[in-house]
Amino acid sequence: MTALTIISTKIRQIDGLYSLNDLHKAAGGEEKHAPTNFIRLDQTQALIEEIQSAEMQTAFRAINGGTKRGTYVCRELVYAYAMWISAKFHLQVIRAFDTIHNPADRTAQMEEVRKTFEKQYQKLRKRYDYPRKLLEQSGFVSADGKYPARLNISMLANTKAFISPLMHLLNELRMDGHDVSAPWDEFIAMREALIAADKALERIYTEALQVNFRAASTAGNK
Structure with missing residues:
Protein backbone atom coordinates (compact mmCIF):
# COMPACT_ATOMS: atom_id res chain seq x y z
CA MET A 1 0.00 0.00 0.00
CA THR A 2 1.55 3.26 -1.16
CA ALA A 3 1.59 6.01 1.49
CA LEU A 4 -0.32 9.17 0.70
CA THR A 5 0.82 12.49 2.15
CA ILE A 6 -0.97 15.79 1.61
CA ILE A 7 0.54 19.06 2.89
CA SER A 8 2.84 17.14 5.26
CA THR A 9 -0.09 15.16 6.70
CA LYS A 10 0.04 11.39 6.31
CA ILE A 11 -3.34 10.01 5.25
CA ARG A 12 -4.19 6.71 6.93
CA GLN A 13 -5.60 3.89 4.80
CA ILE A 14 -7.72 0.82 5.45
CA ASP A 15 -8.50 -1.71 2.72
CA GLY A 16 -7.96 0.85 -0.04
CA LEU A 17 -10.01 3.56 1.68
CA TYR A 18 -8.59 6.89 2.85
CA SER A 19 -9.19 8.70 6.14
CA LEU A 20 -11.40 11.76 5.72
CA ASN A 21 -10.38 12.82 9.22
CA ASP A 22 -6.75 13.09 8.11
CA LEU A 23 -7.81 14.96 4.99
CA HIS A 24 -9.82 17.32 7.18
CA LYS A 25 -6.69 17.95 9.25
CA ALA A 26 -4.58 18.55 6.13
CA ALA A 27 -7.15 21.07 4.85
CA GLY A 28 -6.94 23.16 8.02
CA GLY A 29 -9.41 21.45 10.32
CA GLU A 30 -12.26 23.98 10.10
CA GLU A 31 -15.48 22.80 11.75
CA LYS A 32 -17.56 23.56 8.66
CA HIS A 33 -15.40 21.10 6.71
CA ALA A 34 -15.85 18.21 9.18
CA PRO A 35 -16.27 14.81 7.42
CA THR A 36 -19.72 14.29 8.95
CA ASN A 37 -20.97 17.46 7.26
CA PHE A 38 -19.71 16.22 3.90
CA ILE A 39 -21.18 12.71 4.30
CA ARG A 40 -24.65 14.13 5.12
CA LEU A 41 -24.86 15.99 1.80
CA ASP A 42 -27.44 14.63 -0.65
CA GLN A 43 -24.93 14.69 -3.50
CA THR A 44 -22.43 12.75 -1.38
CA GLN A 45 -25.02 10.09 -0.55
CA ALA A 46 -25.94 9.85 -4.24
CA LEU A 47 -22.27 9.46 -5.17
CA ILE A 48 -21.76 6.73 -2.56
CA GLU A 49 -24.77 4.84 -3.88
CA GLU A 50 -23.60 5.17 -7.49
CA ILE A 51 -20.07 3.97 -6.73
CA GLN A 52 -21.24 0.97 -4.70
CA SER A 53 -23.84 -0.11 -7.27
CA ALA A 54 -21.96 0.60 -10.49
CA GLU A 55 -18.40 -0.14 -9.38
CA MET A 56 -19.26 -2.95 -6.98
CA GLN A 57 -16.86 -1.59 -4.39
CA THR A 58 -17.01 -0.21 -0.87
CA ALA A 59 -17.13 3.58 -1.06
CA PHE A 60 -17.58 4.46 2.59
CA ARG A 61 -16.74 2.98 5.97
CA ALA A 62 -17.03 4.34 9.49
CA ILE A 63 -14.90 2.99 12.34
CA ASN A 64 -16.20 3.94 15.75
CA GLY A 65 -13.43 2.71 18.01
CA GLY A 66 -9.76 1.83 18.25
CA THR A 67 -6.66 3.64 17.02
CA LYS A 68 -8.03 3.94 13.48
CA ARG A 69 -11.33 5.51 14.47
CA GLY A 70 -12.83 7.77 11.82
CA THR A 71 -14.44 7.97 8.40
CA TYR A 72 -12.78 6.24 5.45
CA VAL A 73 -13.75 6.68 1.79
CA CYS A 74 -12.66 5.61 -1.68
CA ARG A 75 -10.50 7.79 -3.92
CA GLU A 76 -13.48 9.20 -5.83
CA LEU A 77 -14.97 10.49 -2.59
CA VAL A 78 -11.58 11.90 -1.57
CA TYR A 79 -11.64 13.99 -4.75
CA ALA A 80 -15.24 15.05 -4.09
CA TYR A 81 -14.44 16.00 -0.49
CA ALA A 82 -11.41 18.05 -1.55
CA MET A 83 -13.41 19.85 -4.24
CA TRP A 84 -16.16 20.59 -1.67
CA ILE A 85 -13.57 22.31 0.55
CA SER A 86 -11.81 24.47 -2.08
CA ALA A 87 -10.33 24.46 -5.56
CA LYS A 88 -6.85 24.90 -4.09
CA PHE A 89 -7.14 21.87 -1.80
CA HIS A 90 -8.71 19.87 -4.64
CA LEU A 91 -5.64 20.54 -6.81
CA GLN A 92 -3.28 19.60 -3.97
CA VAL A 93 -5.07 16.27 -3.53
CA ILE A 94 -4.99 15.54 -7.27
CA ARG A 95 -1.26 16.21 -7.43
CA ALA A 96 -0.62 14.06 -4.36
CA PHE A 97 -2.41 11.11 -6.00
CA ASP A 98 -0.63 11.73 -9.30
CA THR A 99 2.69 11.47 -7.50
CA ILE A 100 1.99 8.04 -6.01
CA HIS A 101 0.06 6.58 -8.96
CA ASN A 102 2.39 7.79 -11.73
CA PRO A 103 5.85 6.47 -10.83
CA ALA A 104 7.25 7.72 -14.13
CA ASP A 105 6.31 11.28 -13.19
CA ARG A 106 7.75 10.81 -9.72
CA THR A 107 10.99 9.47 -11.20
CA ALA A 108 11.19 12.51 -13.48
CA GLN A 109 10.62 14.82 -10.50
CA MET A 110 13.36 13.10 -8.49
CA GLU A 111 15.73 13.32 -11.46
CA GLU A 112 15.04 17.05 -11.73
CA VAL A 113 15.78 17.46 -8.02
CA ARG A 114 19.01 15.48 -8.45
CA LYS A 115 20.12 17.66 -11.37
CA THR A 116 19.38 20.84 -9.42
CA PHE A 117 21.36 19.57 -6.44
CA GLU A 118 24.27 18.53 -8.67
CA LYS A 119 24.30 21.95 -10.34
CA GLN A 120 24.45 23.69 -6.96
CA TYR A 121 27.16 21.27 -5.77
CA GLN A 122 29.27 21.96 -8.87
CA LYS A 123 29.02 25.70 -8.13
CA LEU A 124 30.43 25.06 -4.67
CA ARG A 125 33.30 23.07 -6.18
CA LYS A 126 34.02 25.54 -8.97
CA ARG A 127 37.51 26.96 -9.15
CA TYR A 128 38.02 30.66 -9.70
CA ASP A 129 41.47 31.05 -11.27
CA TYR A 130 42.90 34.56 -11.46
CA PRO A 131 46.71 34.19 -11.29
Whole structure:
Protein backbone atom coordinates (compact mmCIF):
# COMPACT_ATOMS: atom_id res chain seq x y z
CA MET A 1 0.00 0.00 0.00
CA THR A 2 1.55 3.26 -1.16
CA ALA A 3 1.59 6.01 1.49
CA LEU A 4 -0.32 9.17 0.70
CA THR A 5 0.82 12.49 2.15
CA ILE A 6 -0.97 15.79 1.61
CA ILE A 7 0.54 19.06 2.89
CA SER A 8 2.84 17.14 5.26
CA THR A 9 -0.09 15.16 6.70
CA LYS A 10 0.04 11.39 6.31
CA ILE A 11 -3.34 10.01 5.25
CA ARG A 12 -4.19 6.71 6.93
CA GLN A 13 -5.60 3.89 4.80
CA ILE A 14 -7.72 0.82 5.45
CA ASP A 15 -8.50 -1.71 2.72
CA GLY A 16 -7.96 0.85 -0.04
CA LEU A 17 -10.01 3.56 1.68
CA TYR A 18 -8.59 6.89 2.85
CA SER A 19 -9.19 8.70 6.14
CA LEU A 20 -11.40 11.76 5.72
CA ASN A 21 -10.38 12.82 9.22
CA ASP A 22 -6.75 13.09 8.11
CA LEU A 23 -7.81 14.96 4.99
CA HIS A 24 -9.82 17.32 7.18
CA LYS A 25 -6.69 17.95 9.25
CA ALA A 26 -4.58 18.55 6.13
CA ALA A 27 -7.15 21.07 4.85
CA GLY A 28 -6.94 23.16 8.02
CA GLY A 29 -9.41 21.45 10.32
CA GLU A 30 -12.26 23.98 10.10
CA GLU A 31 -15.48 22.80 11.75
CA LYS A 32 -17.56 23.56 8.66
CA HIS A 33 -15.40 21.10 6.71
CA ALA A 34 -15.85 18.21 9.18
CA PRO A 35 -16.27 14.81 7.42
CA THR A 36 -19.72 14.29 8.95
CA ASN A 37 -20.97 17.46 7.26
CA PHE A 38 -19.71 16.22 3.90
CA ILE A 39 -21.18 12.71 4.30
CA ARG A 40 -24.65 14.13 5.12
CA LEU A 41 -24.86 15.99 1.80
CA ASP A 42 -27.44 14.63 -0.65
CA GLN A 43 -24.93 14.69 -3.50
CA THR A 44 -22.43 12.75 -1.38
CA GLN A 45 -25.02 10.09 -0.55
CA ALA A 46 -25.94 9.85 -4.24
CA LEU A 47 -22.27 9.46 -5.17
CA ILE A 48 -21.76 6.73 -2.56
CA GLU A 49 -24.77 4.84 -3.88
CA GLU A 50 -23.60 5.17 -7.49
CA ILE A 51 -20.07 3.97 -6.73
CA GLN A 52 -21.24 0.97 -4.70
CA SER A 53 -23.84 -0.11 -7.27
CA ALA A 54 -21.96 0.60 -10.49
CA GLU A 55 -18.40 -0.14 -9.38
CA MET A 56 -19.26 -2.95 -6.98
CA GLN A 57 -16.86 -1.59 -4.39
CA THR A 58 -17.01 -0.21 -0.87
CA ALA A 59 -17.13 3.58 -1.06
CA PHE A 60 -17.58 4.46 2.59
CA ARG A 61 -16.74 2.98 5.97
CA ALA A 62 -17.03 4.34 9.49
CA ILE A 63 -14.90 2.99 12.34
CA ASN A 64 -16.20 3.94 15.75
CA GLY A 65 -13.43 2.71 18.01
CA GLY A 66 -9.76 1.83 18.25
CA THR A 67 -6.66 3.64 17.02
CA LYS A 68 -8.03 3.94 13.48
CA ARG A 69 -11.33 5.51 14.47
CA GLY A 70 -12.83 7.77 11.82
CA THR A 71 -14.44 7.97 8.40
CA TYR A 72 -12.78 6.24 5.45
CA VAL A 73 -13.75 6.68 1.79
CA CYS A 74 -12.66 5.61 -1.68
CA ARG A 75 -10.50 7.79 -3.92
CA GLU A 76 -13.48 9.20 -5.83
CA LEU A 77 -14.97 10.49 -2.59
CA VAL A 78 -11.58 11.90 -1.57
CA TYR A 79 -11.64 13.99 -4.75
CA ALA A 80 -15.24 15.05 -4.09
CA TYR A 81 -14.44 16.00 -0.49
CA ALA A 82 -11.41 18.05 -1.55
CA MET A 83 -13.41 19.85 -4.24
CA TRP A 84 -16.16 20.59 -1.67
CA ILE A 85 -13.57 22.31 0.55
CA SER A 86 -11.81 24.47 -2.08
CA ALA A 87 -10.33 24.46 -5.56
CA LYS A 88 -6.85 24.90 -4.09
CA PHE A 89 -7.14 21.87 -1.80
CA HIS A 90 -8.71 19.87 -4.64
CA LEU A 91 -5.64 20.54 -6.81
CA GLN A 92 -3.28 19.60 -3.97
CA VAL A 93 -5.07 16.27 -3.53
CA ILE A 94 -4.99 15.54 -7.27
CA ARG A 95 -1.26 16.21 -7.43
CA ALA A 96 -0.62 14.06 -4.36
CA PHE A 97 -2.41 11.11 -6.00
CA ASP A 98 -0.63 11.73 -9.30
CA THR A 99 2.69 11.47 -7.50
CA ILE A 100 1.99 8.04 -6.01
CA HIS A 101 0.06 6.58 -8.96
CA ASN A 102 2.39 7.79 -11.73
CA PRO A 103 5.85 6.47 -10.83
CA ALA A 104 7.25 7.72 -14.13
CA ASP A 105 6.31 11.28 -13.19
CA ARG A 106 7.75 10.81 -9.72
CA THR A 107 10.99 9.47 -11.20
CA ALA A 108 11.19 12.51 -13.48
CA GLN A 109 10.62 14.82 -10.50
CA MET A 110 13.36 13.10 -8.49
CA GLU A 111 15.73 13.32 -11.46
CA GLU A 112 15.04 17.05 -11.73
CA VAL A 113 15.78 17.46 -8.02
CA ARG A 114 19.01 15.48 -8.45
CA LYS A 115 20.12 17.66 -11.37
CA THR A 116 19.38 20.84 -9.42
CA PHE A 117 21.36 19.57 -6.44
CA GLU A 118 24.27 18.53 -8.67
CA LYS A 119 24.30 21.95 -10.34
CA GLN A 120 24.45 23.69 -6.96
CA TYR A 121 27.16 21.27 -5.77
CA GLN A 122 29.27 21.96 -8.87
CA LYS A 123 29.02 25.70 -8.13
CA LEU A 124 30.43 25.06 -4.67
CA ARG A 125 33.30 23.07 -6.18
CA LYS A 126 34.02 25.54 -8.97
CA ARG A 127 37.51 26.96 -9.15
CA TYR A 128 38.02 30.66 -9.70
CA ASP A 129 41.47 31.05 -11.27
CA TYR A 130 42.90 34.56 -11.46
CA PRO A 131 46.71 34.19 -11.29
CA ARG A 132 49.01 37.20 -10.82
CA LYS A 133 50.18 37.11 -14.44
CA LEU A 134 46.83 38.69 -15.40
CA LEU A 135 48.28 41.97 -14.07
CA GLU A 136 51.07 41.81 -16.68
CA GLN A 137 49.17 43.69 -19.36
CA SER A 138 50.81 44.70 -22.60
CA GLY A 139 49.43 48.23 -22.60
CA PHE A 140 51.46 49.27 -19.57
CA VAL A 141 55.19 49.69 -18.97
CA SER A 142 57.08 50.98 -15.97
CA ALA A 143 58.62 54.45 -15.75
CA ASP A 144 61.97 53.13 -16.96
CA GLY A 145 60.32 51.50 -19.98
CA LYS A 146 60.50 47.95 -18.69
CA TYR A 147 57.72 45.42 -19.16
CA PRO A 148 55.68 44.36 -17.32
CA ALA A 149 54.88 47.41 -15.28
CA ARG A 150 54.30 47.08 -11.56
CA LEU A 151 50.74 47.64 -10.40
CA ASN A 152 50.32 51.36 -9.74
CA ILE A 153 47.67 54.04 -9.35
CA SER A 154 47.81 55.11 -12.99
CA MET A 155 47.03 51.59 -14.15
CA LEU A 156 44.17 51.14 -11.70
CA ALA A 157 42.66 54.52 -12.63
CA ASN A 158 42.79 53.79 -16.36
CA THR A 159 39.42 52.05 -16.67
CA LYS A 160 39.51 52.02 -20.48
CA ALA A 161 42.81 50.20 -20.87
CA PHE A 162 43.32 48.29 -17.62
CA ILE A 163 41.52 44.92 -17.46
CA SER A 164 40.62 44.45 -13.80
CA PRO A 165 40.87 40.81 -12.60
CA LEU A 166 38.99 41.82 -9.43
CA MET A 167 36.05 43.18 -11.42
CA HIS A 168 35.91 40.02 -13.55
CA LEU A 169 36.03 37.79 -10.48
CA LEU A 170 33.18 39.65 -8.81
CA ASN A 171 31.13 39.50 -12.02
CA GLU A 172 31.72 35.75 -12.31
CA LEU A 173 30.68 35.17 -8.71
CA ARG A 174 27.55 37.26 -9.28
CA MET A 175 26.63 35.28 -12.40
CA ASP A 176 27.01 32.05 -10.40
CA GLY A 177 24.37 33.22 -7.96
CA HIS A 178 26.55 34.65 -5.18
CA ASP A 179 25.59 37.92 -3.50
CA VAL A 180 28.68 40.11 -3.92
CA SER A 181 26.91 43.46 -3.60
CA ALA A 182 29.04 44.61 -0.64
CA PRO A 183 32.49 43.90 -2.15
CA TRP A 184 31.23 45.22 -5.51
CA ASP A 185 30.22 48.57 -3.99
CA GLU A 186 33.54 48.70 -2.16
CA PHE A 187 35.41 48.02 -5.41
CA ILE A 188 33.51 50.77 -7.25
CA ALA A 189 34.17 53.25 -4.43
CA MET A 190 37.90 52.46 -4.37
CA ARG A 191 38.15 52.74 -8.15
CA GLU A 192 36.43 56.14 -8.16
CA ALA A 193 38.74 57.30 -5.36
CA LEU A 194 41.79 56.17 -7.35
CA ILE A 195 40.52 57.96 -10.47
CA ALA A 196 40.03 61.16 -8.47
CA ALA A 197 43.48 60.81 -6.88
CA ASP A 198 45.13 60.20 -10.27
CA LYS A 199 43.49 63.33 -11.72
CA ALA A 200 44.61 65.36 -8.71
CA LEU A 201 48.20 64.14 -9.11
CA GLU A 202 48.06 64.98 -12.81
CA ARG A 203 46.91 68.54 -12.02
CA ILE A 204 49.68 68.94 -9.44
CA TYR A 205 52.26 67.68 -11.95
CA THR A 206 50.94 70.05 -14.64
CA GLU A 207 50.96 73.02 -12.29
CA ALA A 208 54.49 72.17 -11.15
CA LEU A 209 55.65 72.15 -14.77
CA GLN A 210 54.04 75.54 -15.37
CA VAL A 211 55.71 77.00 -12.29
CA ASN A 212 59.10 75.67 -13.38
CA PHE A 213 58.55 76.99 -16.90
CA ARG A 214 57.66 80.48 -15.64
CA ALA A 215 60.64 80.44 -13.29
CA ALA A 216 62.97 79.45 -16.10
CA SER A 217 61.53 82.13 -18.37
CA THR A 218 61.97 84.81 -15.72
CA ALA A 219 65.55 83.76 -15.09
CA GLY A 220 66.30 83.84 -18.84
CA ASN A 221 64.98 87.38 -19.21
CA LYS A 222 67.32 88.76 -16.56
